[in-house]
Amino acid sequence: MTVGAVTADGRARVLADGNQLPMLGLGVWQVPNGPVCVNAVRWALELGYRHIDTAQAYGNEESVGRALRDSGVPREDVFITTKFYPGHRDPVAEAEQSLRRLGVDQVDLYLIHWPQRGPTWAWPGMERARERGLTRSIGVSNFSAADLDKVATAGTVVPAVNQVQFSPFEDRRALLAACERLNVAVEAYSPLGTGRHLSDATVRRVAQRAGRTPAHVLLRWCLQHGIPVIPKSTHRERIAENAQIFDFTLSGADMAELDALDRTRGTDRALERGWW
Template sequence: MSALHLKSTVRLNNGVEIPRVGLGVYQARRGDETRQAVLHALQAGYRHVDTARIYGNERDVGEALRESGLPRDEVFITTKLWNQDQGHDSTLRACERSLRELGLEYVDLYLIHWPVPSLRLDSWRAMEKLLADGKCRAIGVSNFLERHLDELMAHSKVVPAINQVELSPFLAQETLRAYCQRHGIVVEAYSPLTRGQRLDDPRLGAVAKRHGKTAAQVLIRWCLQRDLVVLPKSVHPTRIRENAAVFDFDLSPEDLNILDGLDEELHTSWDPSDVP
């Protein structure tokens, strides 16, 4: 049986440790819904929360962290630079604004949310400054494909610590995952539950039934066994705890083979394939 647990971490390329499972708060409504979801997650043992400026709920994440009473250095907080804030100086201002909203002196991870053409390199130079200035402990990107990463690394000093992309057995992105592994970039999976669109797939259901688990738990476990950091999203306490109950079983080689065969390039939200 795997030795992984809810507080298990992976080391980023700059030595920072990131918990393997985090709570995503995309589309969680600002105010009490987000605050309570984060608080429930922290009480359940999560130590990683992923938000973004465009989500509009950074303030609620910060309030939940303070209400939890947990020491700041025990919780890994990610936020992201939105497209309209890209560019060198505006990136610096956007980070300061996010820190004010969160009520924090630093974030553990700051990501470029989207590979905006003509602006992403200037944004990354600002991210490098924010890292050097201690405003974030690690910097990375989201929704970047190989060509975007090639360009970035050819014109920068710091290799991204993370590439956060949509990932599930139904969107496996094997080539991108292999690229990131070669370059020491940890891959983080958002929308690992396909936003509910494939939870009733009978092949997935058969694997789940064999283990006495839900389809969602199997999808999260697949991410873990494929060496991904995974960000299941829920605002419901029962499901938040259910999504964390994935450490008492292992998917067999046969299970993994079945799940790996589900890939259909299913994008349930953003698809950066056409971004130059």
């Protein structure tokens, strides 16, 4: 498969290192460690999800690992992402702790969660984590085009992924173009705007025209731009709903109408303002 291409079945994106990132995953940001997280992950795996996205900062890696074990789905069939918390010093040591909490020997993708203290200082440690087999792929999250250029220049491996907030309302076209130039896959977190975007009149109109739900429309818009999505939910029916995005296509007119909702002016930044 060509780097950057979506697989023939439309369910994975081929990364620059040859690994395949599922186009749909479950995000567990703000899901507390314990039964709520275990149930959400277990339901997702039962419903056919094969990517779970967590982070050291979320504090719920243990629950993700427990749900994976309880699910009975073979480890090699599930793509697991976690993220290095950049308030700590050593990506390798923190990856080892993540593996213990998750109960696995390796994660599939390890990201720098945000560019605290600058974009490049943690990257050598991320490369070491990959060299030691703690992760199959490495990448970043919340990095701007300028941040990515610095990492690509300083490192020996270019990030495979840049996970950022992306949706019709956050259509960071210049950042997407910069990532494509470097063969970095953009992955969308909060593609539903933590629920805010579901009530937008344009989204609802397109959904009605397509005979789908607003969530379907927002997620499908990302997929048709080649962007994997990790919507978060702790409700089984919503987790099931969010998975029904591979059996329809939005028209060119629908896509253009959604493209026009962008509020970022096509920025090359990952965030309108940093939180660090």
